Amino acid sequence: MEIKFVEASGEVHHVEVEVGLNAMEAALQNGVPGIDGDCGGNAACGTCHILVDQAWLASLDTTRSEHEEAMIELIENAQPNSRLACQIKLDEALDGLIIHLPEAQF
Secondary structure, X not given: OEEEEEOOOOXXXXXXXXXXXXXXXXXXXXXXXXXXXXXXXXXXXXXXXXXEOHHHHHHOOOOOOHHHHHHHHHOOOOOOOEEXXXXXXXOHHHOOOEEEOOOOOO
């Protein structure tokens, strides 16, 4: 499956990923800049903050866990479509997902 990561500068990274990974793992495995994942995917640091493309919000479970919600509340530039990439599990239904990267991470 493919995901598109769009940097704040507009540069696009088309990434082929395995089903079952989370979006943070997909970014890290493919060298996408701007995703650090300092906590290893535990929703405890906010360094994998992303913005889900508006067109994909209806296709994605937008329910945030308590931990994810707490981290996003601390992010200064958080938006309604903000998520932590480590909390988005990739499956076939998300093939073609577009993820925007903020100008700066937490």
